[in-house]
Amino acid sequence: LLPHHNVMRLFRATQDWYQFDACDVWSVFHSYAFDFSVWELFGALVHGAKAVVVPKEVARSPEDFHALLLREKVTVLNQTPSAFKQLIPVAVGKAQPLPLRYVIFGGEALDVGSLEPWFEAFGDRQPQLVNMYGITETTVHVTYRPISREDLDKEAVSPIGEVIPDLSWYLLDGNLGVAMPGSHGELHVGCAGLARGYHQRPALTAERFIPDPFDDRGQGGGRLYR
Incomplete structure (x- = not known):
């Protein structure tokens, strides 16, 4: 049982990190049965931004999903690490960069080493990759950890970072x-x-x-x- 104010305080508590606004475009990639979808959908609604609901057949095709990200000019992408791993070779193989501001990971442990091809192609600043650990019972997210190229040389497999301030x-x-x-x-x-x-x-x-x-x-x- 999660009250609505838990979701509202989640965005207030993380706004200093992300600076989401009405100019953002969020992809809603996940099923509403998965708590990650709460972050995706309400992230757009709370900030007056655009939410692009990804059709199931598009979500299953990395090529079609990449085309959607370009066409809709998505700026906030939320992915499980396993889903993003399938998107990486498609994105790296295309000449046109994605208009992303953030790629936010959740739902699974992150193998930082799998991001090496992405960093080689796009660097680690734009978009910013962030790992967020969390649990449904704590309203989706608990921690925040920006990921950089330097993390490829560290032993930590899935760094979870610092706790959300509240x-x-x-x-x-x-x-x-x-x-x-x-x-x-x-x-x-x-x-x-x-x-x-x-x-x-x-x-x-x-x-x-x-x-x-x-x-x-x-x-x-x-x-x-x-």
């Missing part, structure tokens, strides 16, 4: 203590983006949404999603 996150051990550097832990996310819980599933809600032991607001009631 969220909190902790890597905790089995006793809900902060995990020590170099040890394993479980990521817990708190504050503004959390869902209310699972519809008519109180036991699962209690299991996954737990009291926040680090809540310092003095009011109590803070929760973490685990």
Whole structure:
């Protein structure tokens, strides 16, 4: 159960990074059953921008999808890494550059090495590639990490970057203590983006949404999603 204000605060909290506006054109590539579509569709609507709904048959054809991106002058492209991997050879093989401002990854771990052909052809500044880690229960996105050519030389496979400013996150051990550097832990996310819980599933809600032991607001009631 996700209230609408969770979506609105997501765009307010990330606007300093992206500076989305009414001049943008967003492709709506994903099914509405996938939470990434919330970011795509409301990203356009909230900013008064244009949303281009991608037909299913076009989404399945990298060549046709590339043609749509050119024809509609899409500036904000959201992709799973596996889908973008299929688009890369088509884009690299075309002479005309895409009018993209951002390519935003989500939904899967990002293999940074797979982006090398893209960086060789287009560089790493225009468009800016960004990896965003997130979970449906935290309203789509939790983190923000611009990806550059320098990341090709690093060991990190899927860098997730920094937490969105109105969220909190902790890597905790089995006793809900902060995990020590170099040890394993479980990521817990708190504050503004959390869902209310699972519809008519109180036991699962209690299991996954737990009291926040680090809540310092003095009011109590803070929760973490685990």
